[in-house]
Amino acid sequence: MPLSTDVLVIGCGIAGATAALRLAQDTQRQVMLITRAYDPEDSNTRYAQGGIVARGHDDSPDLLVEDILRAGAGLSLPAAARQIAELGPALVEDVLLRQLGVPFQRDADGNLTYTREGSHSVSRILHVEDATGHAIEKALIQRLQQLPNVTFRTGLTAVDLITSSHHSTNPLDIYTPITCHGAYVLDRAANKVDRVLAGATVLATGGVGRIFRHTTNPPSARGDGLAMAFRAGARVINAEYIQFHPTTLAIPGADNFLISEAVRGEGARLYTPDGRHFMDQVSPEWGDLAPRDIVARAIHHEMLEHGYPHVLLNLAEGMEPERIVDRFPTIYSTCKQAGIDISRDPIPVVPAAHYFCGGVHVDLVGRSSVDGLYAIGEVSCTGVHGANRLASTSLLEGLVWGYRAGEDIASRRDLASISEAYIPPWRDVSEGAGADPVLAYRDSRTIQNIMWLYVGLARNTHRLARALQDLNHLWEVIDGFYRSTRLAHYREDAEVSHFVDRHDVDGPFPSGVSEL
Numbered sequence: 001m002p003l004s005t006d007v008l009v010i011g012c013g014i015a016g017a018t019a020a021l022r023l024a025q026d027t028q029r030q031v032m033l034i035t036r037a038y039d040p041e042d043s044n045t046r047y048a049q050g051g052i053v054a055r056g057h058d059d060s061p062d063l064l065v066e067d068i069l070r071a072g073a074g075l076s077l078p079a080a081a082r083q084i085a086e087l088g089p090a091l092v093e094d095v096l097l098r099q100l101g102v103p104f105q106r107d108a109d110g111n112l113t114y115t116r117e118g119s120h121s122v123s124r125i126l127h128v129e130d131a132t133g134h135a136i137e138k139a140l141i142q143r144l145q146q147l148p149n150v151t152f153r154t155g156l157t158a159v160d161l162i163t164s165s166h167h168s169t170n171p172l173d174i175y176t177p178i179t180c181h182g183a184y185v186l187d188r189a190a191n192k193v194d195r196v197l198a199g200a201t202v203l204a205t206g207g208v209g210r211i212f213r214h215t216t217n218p219p220s221a222r223g224d225g226l227a228m229a230f231r232a233g234a235r236v237i238n239a240e241y242i243q244f245h246p247t248t249l250a251i252p253g254a255d256n257f258l259i260s261e262a263v264r265g266e267g268a269r270l271y272t273p274d275g276r277h278f279m280d281q282v283s284p285e286w287g288d289l290a291p292r293d294i295v296a297r298a299i300h301h302e303m304l305e306h307g308y309p310h311v312l313l314n315l316a317e318g319m320e321p322e323r324i325v326d327r328f329p330t331i332y333s334t335c336k337q338a339g340i341d342i343s344r345d346p347i348p349v350v351p352a353a354h355y356f357c358g359g360v361h362v363d364l365v366g367r368s369s370v371d372g373l374y375a376i377g378e379v380s381c382t383g384v385h386g387a388n389r390l391a392s393t394s395l396l397e398g399l400v401w402g403y404r405a406g407e408d409i410a411s412r413r414d415l416a417s418i419s420e421a422y423i424p425p426w427r428d429v430s431e432g433a434g435a436d437p438v439l440a441y442r443d444s445r446t447i448q449n450i451m452w453l454y455v456g457l458a459r460n461t462h463r464l465a466r467a468l469q470d471l472n473h474l475w476e477v478i479d480g481f482y483r484s485t486r487l488a489h490y491r492e493d494a495e496v497s498h499f500v501d502r503h504d505v506d507g508p509f510p511s512g513v514s515e516l
Contacts, residue, residue: 001420002182002194002195002196002197002420002423002425003032003194003195003196003197004182004196004197004198004420005030005031005032005151005182005196005197005198006029006030006031006198006199006200006415007020007023007029007030007031007032007198007199007200007201007202007409007415008032008034008182008183008196008198008200008201008202009031009032009033009034009202009204010034010035010158010183010201010202010203010204010205010225011033011035011043011202011203011204011205011206011225011377011379012033012035012037012040012041012043012137012141012152012204013043013044013045013046013137013204013206013377013398014043014045014133014136014137014140014377014395014398014399014402015204015376015377015378015397015398015399015401015402016033016043016202016204016376016377016402017033017045017137017140017141017144017402018095018140018398018399018402018403018406019202019204019366019374019376019402019403019405019406019409020033020144020150020202020406021095021140021143021144021147021406022402022403022405022406022407022410023406023409023410024144024147024149024150025147026410027149027410028149029149029409029410030149030151031149031150031151032150032151032152032153032196032198033144033150033151033152033153034152034153034154034156034158034185034196035152035153035154035155035156036155036156036157036158036188036220037154037155037220038154038155039154040141040152040154041134041137041138041141042218042220043137043206043220044133044206044207044217044218044220044221044377044378045133045134045136045137045395045398046133046134046137046218047133047134047216047217047218047258048132048133048134048136048394048395049130049131049132049133049258049260049262049330049331050117050125050127050130050132050260050261050262050265050391050392051115051117051125051126051127051128051132051262051392051395052092052096052125052126052127052132052136052392052395052396052399053088053089053092053124053125053126053392053393053395053396054088054089054092054093054112054114054124054125054126055089055092055093055124056114056122056123056124056125057114057122057123058122059122059124061082061085061086062085063121063122064081064084064085064124065078065081065082065085066121067119067120067121067390068081068084068085068384068385068386068390068393069081069386070119070291071119071291071386071388071389071390071391072384072385072386072387072388072389072390073293073386073387073388074386074387075238075241075386075387076383076384076385076386077382077383077384077386079364079383080364080382080383080384081383081384083364083400083404084384084393084396084397084400087400087403087404088396088397088399088400091399091400091403092126092396092399095399095403096136096139096399099143100136100139100140100143101139102128102135102136102139103128103135104126104127104128104132105126105127105128105129112126113126114126115127115262115265115266116265116289117261117262117264117265117289117391117392118261118264118265118286118288118289118290118291118292118295118391119286119289119290119291119390119391120289120390120391120392125262125265125391125392127262129326129327129328129329129330130260130262130327130328130329130330130331131329131330132395133395136395153185155187155188155189156185156186156187156188156194157185157186157188157224157489158183158184158185158186158205158224158225158228159183159184159185159186159193159228159426159487160183160184160228160231160232161180161182161183161201161203161228161229161231161232161370161373162180162181162182162183162184162195162197162423163178163179163180163181163232163233163370164176164178164179164181164418164422165178165179165233166231166232166233167181167423167424168418168422168423169421169422169423169424170419170422173422177371178232178233178369178370178371179370179371179372179416179418180201180232180370180371180372180373180416181197181198181201181372181416181417181418181423182195182196182197182198182201183196183198183201183228184196184426186487186488186489188489191488191489193425193426193428193487194426195420195423195425195426197418197420197423199372199415199416199417200372200373200374200409200412200415200416201372201373201374202366202374202375202376202405202409203225203228203229203360203368203373203374203375203376203379203380204225204375204376204377204379204398204402205220205224205225205226205228205377205379206220206221206225206377206378206379207221207223207355207356207378207379208221208222208223208226208242208356209221209353209354209355209356210222210223210448211223211353211447211448211451212242212352212353212448212451212452212456213445213448213449213451213452213453214248214256214350214352214353214452215256215352215353215354216245216248216256216257216258216352216353216354217353217354221378223356225360225375225379226239226356226359226360226379229360229368229370229373229375229379232370232373233369233370234360234361234368234369234370234373234375235360235361235368235369236358236359236360236361236381237358237359237361237381238357238358238359238381238387239356239358239359240358241356241357241358241385241386241387241388242353242354242355242356242357242358242455243292243293243354243355243356243357243385243388243389244292244293244296244351244352244353244354244456244457245258245261245292245296245351245352245353245354245355246292246295246296246298246299246349246351247259247261247263247264247270247295247299247313247347247349247351248349248350248351248352249334249335249338249347249348249349250309250310250348250349250350251338251339251340251348253338254334254338256350256352257334258354259313259331259347259349260328260331261292261391261392262328263313263315263328263331263347264288264289264313265289265391266315266318266319266327267315267318267319268288268313268314268315268318268319269287269288269313269314269317269318270288270295270298270299270311270312270313270314270349271311271312271313271314271346272302272306272308272311272312273308273309273310273311273312278298278302279295279298282294282295282298283295283298291388291390292354292388292389292391293387293388296351296457297457299311299349299350299351300351300457300458303350304458309348309350310348310349310350311348311349311350312346312347312348312349313346313347313348313349314346314347315328315342315346315347316342316343316344316345316346321343321344324342324343325343328342335347351457353451353452353456355378355385355389355394356378356379357381357385357386357387357388357389358381359375359378359379359380359381360375360379360380360381361380361381362374362375362376362380362381362382362401364382364404365401365404365405365407365408366380366382366401366402366404366405366408367405367408368380371416372415372416374405374408374409376398376401376402376405377397377398377401377402378394378398380401382397382401384397385397426487428486428487435482435485435486435488439481443474443478446474447471447474450467450470450471450474451467454466454467454470455467
C-alpha cells in the first residue's frame with residue numbers, strides 16, 4: 001500500500017519548513033516532510049552564515065528593489081523583486097522574530113543590530129553571529145515537531161515525481177494536463193522504493209553546487225529535485241546562471257569552507273599574495289563590497305594573470321581581535337583548526353560554486369507549470385535573482401515563497417487526486433546488482449571536473465562545446481548501465497573516494513590556477 005498525505009514537502013530547509021508551518025498552523029491538512037538526511041535540521045539552510053535581509057534604518061522597499069535589480073544584472077523580474085522587498089521584512093518580523101524567537105544579534109539596549117553586505121545601499125541584514133541559517137532552521141524544525149498534523153520522514157531520497165502522464169496505468173490520463181500526485185522515494189535504511197501520494201507536492205530540494213568540483217554546498221545539493229521536475233515536464237529557466245562565491249577557504253582539506261560576505265561587510269579587504277589591493281580599481285563604486293560576480297571574476301583574473309594559488313582576505317587590519325572572535329566564531333574556529341588565526345592573519349581564499357539562480361520556473365506563489373507541483377527555495381526560479389543573487393536574499397526568498405506557497409495550498413479546494421490503483425509500485429530491476437560505489441563515485445567526479453573546468457567562472461564557446469560533447473558521451477556510456485542497475489543506497493565513504501582519486505588520471509586536478 002502506498003503512503004498518502006494531503007501535502008508532501010520534499011526538503012526541510014527554510015523554504016520547505018516555512019510552507020509546512022504555514023499549512024499546518026492554519027489548516028487541518030496532513031503535511032509530510034521528507035528529507036534524505038537523518039537529521040531534519042541538516043539542510044542547505046543550516047550552512048547559511050551571513051544573514052537575512054530585513055528592514056534597516058533609513059531603508060525602504062524601493063531601495064531594496066533597486067539593489068536587487070542592480071545586482072541581478074538587469075535580469076531580475078521586477079514583480080518578484082517587489083514582492084520580496086515588501087513582504088519579506090514583514091515575515092522576518094512576524095514569523096522569525098515573533099513566532100519563532102530566532103535570537104538575532106542585539107545591542108546593549110536590546111535593539112536589533114543590522115550589518116551590510118555587498119551591493120546593499122544600507123545596513124539591513126540581521127544575523128546570529130556567523131551561523132544565521134542554523135539558528136533559523138533549528139527554530140523552524142522545533143516548532144514543526146510540536147504540530148500534530150506534521151509528519152517527518154527522514155532518510156528518504158526522492159527518486160521521481162509521480163505524474164498522471166508518466167506513471168498512471170489509466171490510458172485516458174494521457175489526455176489530461178500533466179499533474180503531480182506525489183513522488184517515488186527510496187527508503188535508504190530499508191533499500192526499497194515507496195510511493196507517496198499527495199494532493200499537492202512542494203519541491204524544496206536546494207541547489208546544484210555539488211555538480212562542480214569546488215563548491216560551498218553540502219553533499220545533498222546535487223540538483224536531484226531539478227532533474228525530477230525536468231523529467232516530469234516542468235519548465236526550467238536560467239539554468240546558466242550559477243553564482244560563484246568569491247571567498248572560500250583555500251586550505252587543503254577544508255573542502256571550500258565558506259568565508260561569509262559579512263566578513264567584507266565588516267571591513268575586510270582583498271589583497272594579492274604580494275600585498276596589492278585590487279578591488280578599488282575593479283569597482284570604484286563598491287570596492288570590496290561589489291556584487292559577488294564582479295568580485296569572483298576579479299579574483300579569478302588575478303589568479304590567472306599572475307599565477308597566484310589564491311588571494312588574501314584581511315579582516316585583522318580593520319577590526320579588533322576580540323570583536324572578530326565574537327562576530328565570527330564559526331569562521332574563527334574553523335580557520336584556527338586549519339592553522340590560521342583570522343584575528344591577526346589574512347585568510348587565503350578562492351572562488352567556488354555557491355548558488356543556483358535558475359531553476360524550476362514558478363509564479364509569485366510558487367506554482368510550477370505542472371499542476372499540483374510547487375517549487376520553492378533554491379530549486380526554483382522566481383525571478384528575484386536574475387543573473388546574480390544579492391547577498392542574504394536567499395533565506396528571505398525561501399521564507400517569502402515558502403509562506404506564499406503554503407498560503408496558496410491552504411486556500412485551494414481543488415487539490416489533485418488520483419486512485420492509488422492507477423499508480424503502480426516502483427518497477428525495480430530485481431535481477432540487477434546494486435551500483436558499484438567506485439563506478440558511481442567516478443561518474444560523479446567526472447561530471448564535477450567537466451563542469452568546473454568548462455562551465456565554471458571562465459566560459460567561452462569552445463569550453464562549452466567541449467563540456468556538451470563530454471557530457472553527451474558520458475550520458476551514452478552510463479545511461480544503459482544505470483537503467484539495468486538495482487536502485488539502492490550506497491555511502492560515499494573515505495575509502496571509495498581515496499581509491500578513485502589515487503587512480504583517476506583525469507582528476508582530481510592539482511590546486512591552483514589550472515582548476516579555474
